[in-house]
Amino acid sequence: MKWVQPDPKRENWYWPTEALKERAWISDPHIYETAGADPVHFWAQRAEELVWFQKWKETHVDEPYAYKWFVGGKINISYNSLDRHVEAGQGDKVALIWEPEPTQEPNRILTYRELLAEVSRLANALKRLGIKKGDRVGIYLPMIPEAVIAMQACVRIGAVHTVVFSAFSAESLRDRLLDSGARLLITADGYYRRGKVIDLKLQADQALAGTKVEKVIVVRRTGHPIPMNPNRDLWYPELVQGEKDFCPAEPMDGEDLAFILYTSGTTGKPKGVMHATGGYAVQVYATAKWDFNLHEDDVHFCTADVGWITGHSYLNYGPLMNGVATVVYEGSPDYPDFGRMWQIIEKHKVTVYYTAPTAIRMHVKWGDEWPKKYDLSSLRVLGTVGEPINEEAWLWYFKLIGGERCPIIDTWWQTETGATCVQALPGIGPFIPTVAGRPFPGIKAKIVDAGGQPVKLGEGGYLVLEPPFPPALTRGLYGDPEKFKATYFGEFGPKLYFTKDGARMDEMGNIRITGRVDDVMNVAGHRLATAEVEDALAQHPLVSEVAVVSRPDDIKGEVPVAFVLLKAGAQPSEELKKELIKTVDKHIGPTARPAEIFFTEDVPKTRSGKIMRRVLKALVRGEPVGDITTLRNPEVVELLKQVVGYKD
Numbered sequence: 336m337k338w339v340q341p342d343p344k345r346e347n348w349y350w351p352t353e354a355l356k357e358r359a360w361i362s363d364p365h366i367y368e369t370a371g372a373d374p375v376h377f378w379a380q381r382a383e384e385l386v387w388f389q390k391w392k393e394t395h396v397d398e399p400y401a402y403k404w405f406v407g408g409k410i411n412i413s414y415n416s417l418d419r420h421v422e423a424g425q426g427d428k429v430a431l432i433w434e435p436e437p438t439q440e441p442n443r444i445l446t447y448r449e450l451l452a453e454v455s456r457l458a459n460a461l462k463r464l465g466i467k468k469g470d471r472v473g474i475y476l477p478m479i480p481e482a483v484i485a486m487q488a489c490v491r492i493g494a495v496h497t498v499v500f501s502a503f504s505a506e507s508l509r510d511r512l513l514d515s516g517a518r519l520l521i522t523a524d525g526y527y528r529r530g531k532v533i534d535l536k537l538q539a540d541q542a543l544a545g546t547k548v549e550k551v552i553v554v555r556r557t558g559h560p561i562p563m564n565p566n567r568d569l570w571y572p573e574l575v576q577g578e579k580d581f582c583p584a585e586p587m588d589g590e591d592l593a594f595i596l597y598t599s600g601t602t603g604k605p606k607g608v609m610h611a612t613g614g615y616a617v618q619v620y621a622t623a624k625w626d627f628n629l630h631e632d633d634v635h636f637c638t639a640d641v642g643w644i645t646g647h648s649y650l651n652y653g654p655l656m657n658g659v660a661t662v663v664y665e666g667s668p669d670y671p672d673f674g675r676m677w678q679i680i681e682k683h684k685v686t687v688y689y690t691a692p693t694a695i696r697m698h699v700k701w702g703d704e705w706p707k708k709y710d711l712s713s714l715r716v717l718g719t720v721g722e723p724i725n726e727e728a729w730l731w732y733f734k735l736i737g738g739e740r741c742p743i744i745d746t747w748w749q750t751e752t753g754a755t756c757v758q759a760l761p762g763i764g765p766f767i768p769t770v771a772g773r774p775f776p777g778i779k780a781k782i783v784d785a786g787g788q789p790v791k792l793g794e795g796g797y798l799v800l801e802p803p804f805p806p807a808l809t810r811g812l813y814g815d816p817e818k819f820k821a822t823y824f825g826e827f828g829p830k831l832y833f834t835k836d837g838a839r840m841d842e843m844g845n846i847r848i849t850g851r852v853d854d855v856m857n858v859a860g861h862r863l864a865t866a867e868v869e870d871a872l873a874q875h876p877l878v879s880e881v882a883v884v885s886r887p888d889d890i891k892g893e894v895p896v897a898f899v900l901l902k903a904g905a906q907p908s909e910e911l912k913k914e915l916i917k918t919v920d921k922h923i924g925p926t927a928r929p930a931e932i933f934f935t936e937d938v939p940k941t942r943s944g945k946i947m948r949r950v951l952k953a954l955v956r957g958e959p960v961g962d963i964t965t966l967r968n969p970e971v972v973e974l975l976k977q978v979v980g981y982k983d
C-alpha cells in the first residue's frame with residue numbers, strides 16, 4: 336500500500352495518499368486552527384482518552400515559572416500503560432518483543448497481562464523494601480525487558496525513577512545517584528555488545544560509594560560471575576519470586592513528580608529534568624498516537640536506549656499507553672552484520688520504525704545491499720529524532736527503507752519537552768527533507784530574534800514556545816529552581832520558553848531546525864555539553880587547561896574536538912592522546928570521546944581570561960574566524976591555524 340505521493344510542483348515534497356488519510360487519526364488540517372483557538376480545551380480532550388481515577392479540577396494554570404496541568408486529577412501512567420488494556424479485554428495482545436543481541440537466543444515476548452504481572456511483582460518487592468511514593472530509584476539497565484518493567488514498577492507505586500544510560504561511566508552514575516538522592520538502584524550483571532559481555536555490575540559497584548543507595552537489585556542477564564554484597568545486593572529473580580502478580584496502581588496527582596532524567600546543559604554538571612505525571616502522560620500518549628498513527632495492530636520499533644528521553648517516551652510509555660507492541664533490541668545495529676535492524680523489522684513485521692539521523696547515515700555508509708536483503712514491506716511510518724536530518728540521509732531512508740511508500744515524521748523535541756512538539760502529522764503532511772513540520776496542534780511556537788521579537792518569515796532566529804506551555808514541558812530542574820528560571824526563561828522572561836535551538840519558518844508554518852545555539856552538542860544523536868568533555872579531560876594529571884568545541888561530522892552530525900594545554904614538562908604524544916581518551920571514557924563514557932585532540936601552547940582568550948570558543952569553533956570548521964581584536968592573545972590564532980591545518 337502506498338501511503339505517500341510526490342507533490343507535482345515541488346521537488347522532494349510528499350503528501351499523504353487517500354489511503355493514508357483514511358487510516359489516519361487526523362487528516363483535516365483545520366485541527367491546527369481549532370486546537371490553536373483553545374489549546375487548553377484541546378489538551379483536555381486528549382486527556383479524556385486516558386483513564387483518570389479522579390477527574391482534574393483545573394485543566395491548566397498559567398503562572399510564571401509554575402505552569403500546571405490537570406490539577407487535582409488522579410492518574411497513574413502504569414495503569415494507563417497496562418491495566419487499561421487488560422481490563423478492555425486486550426490482555427493477550429503482545430506488549431513487548433525483546434530481541435537479544437546473540438542471534439541464537441530466543442525472543443522474549445510478553446503480553447499485556449504478562450507484563451502487568453511482572454511489573455506488579457517488582458512493584459510489590461519495591462514496596463516490601465520500603466520504597467514509597469516520592470522516593471527516588473536509580474535504574475542502570477541495558478536494553479532488556481526489565482528496563483521497561485523497572486520503570487513501570489516505579490511509576491506504578493509513585494516512586495521517581497532516574498534512568499542512567501548503561502554506557503555511561505560509574506562516575507556519571509554516581510553523580511546522578513547523589514544528586515537525586517536515590518535510595519535504591521536496579522541494575523544487571525551485564526549485557527551483550529557486539530558479541531562481548533559488558534560487565535555492568537562492576538560499574539555500578541564503583542558508583543555507589545558515598546551515595547544514599549541502601550539496596551541494589553541485580554537482574555541476571557549474562558550469567559557471568561560477579562561479586563554480590565550480601566548486605567546490599569539482591570538477585571532480581573529471588574526477590575520477586577513469591578510476590579503477588581498484582582499491585583494496585585497508586586493514584587498520582589496530575590502535578591506529582593513522575594520521574595527525573597539527567598541531561599546535558601552548558602555546564603559540566605548534568606541537570607535533573609523533572610516531569611509531572613498528568614501532563615507527561617497526556618502529551619506522550621497523544622503524540623505517540625498521532626505522530627506514528629498508532630493502531631492496535633502496530634508493531635513499534637524505537638531504537639533509542641531507555642537511558643534517553645526518546646526511550647522513555649516512545650519505547651516505553653507512548654506505545655504501551657496506546658496498547659501496541661513495542662520492540663526492544665538489546666544490541667548493536669552492526670551485529671552480527673550490517674543488516675541486523677532490517678532483519679528485526681522483517682522478523683517481527685515492524686510497522687513503525689523510529690531512529691536517529693546518525694543511525695541512518697551509518698546505514699548509508701554500510702551500503703544499500705543490507706536493507707535490500709530483507710522484506711521491509713510491513714513498514715508504514717518512519718520517524719527520526721534527535722538532530723537535524725540532511726537531505727541525502729532523508730532520501731535514502733525514504734527510498735530504501737520506506738520504499739517510497741512511507742511518510743517520514745521528523746520529530747523535534749527535547750528531554751525538557753518530554754514529548755514531541757514539532758512534526759508533520761501522517762494524515763496531513765507535507766513531508767519535506769530537513770523540515771520538521773508544524774508545531775503539534777495545541778502547541779504554540781515561534782521564531783524570535785535576540786530581543787524576543789518575531790523574525791520575518793523565512794529568516795533565522797531562536798525557537799521559543801509560548802503559553803499555554805505544552806503539558807509535558809518540564810516542571811523544573813531537580814533541586815535547583817533558580818537554574819530552571821535562568822536556563823529557560825533567562826533570555827525572554829516567563830512567557831517564552833527558550834529551546835536553545837535555532838530555526839526558521841516558511842509561509843505554511845513549517846519549521847526547519849538549524850541546531851543548538853548554546854554549547855550543547857548532538858553527538859550521534861546523544862546530547863552532550865562541551866563543558867562536560869572539558870571537565871573530564873581536565874581531570875588528567877598532565878592537563879593544565881582544555882577547550883572543547885564541536886565540529887560537523889558526516890555520520891555523527893557533530894563530534895567534539897579538544898584543544899589541550901599540558902602542564903610544564905609534559906610532552907605531547909600519541910600515547911598521551913590515548914590516555915586522554917581513556918580519561919573521557921572513565922568520567923563520562925565512550926560516547927563523549929573527542930574525534931580529535933590538538934595539543935597547543937595556548938588558546939584564544941578575552942582580556943578577562945575567558946576562552947573564546949567561537950574562534951576555536953571557526954578554526955576546526957574552516958569558517959572565517961571573525962573579529963579577534965578583543966582577544967588578549969590574537970597572535971595565537973595564527974599558530975592554531977597551523978595546528979588544525981586551517982586554510983584561509
Ligand code: WTA
Nearest residue numbers: 720721722723745746747748749750848862
Ligand atoms: C535536537 C532528544 C533537529 C535539538 C529528543 C534539541 C533535533 C536537542 C530534533 C534535544 C529534530 C531533537 N531536528 N534537531 N527532529 N530533535 N533535536 O534532550 O537540538 O537529547 O534541542 O532530546 O536535540 O536533545 P535531547
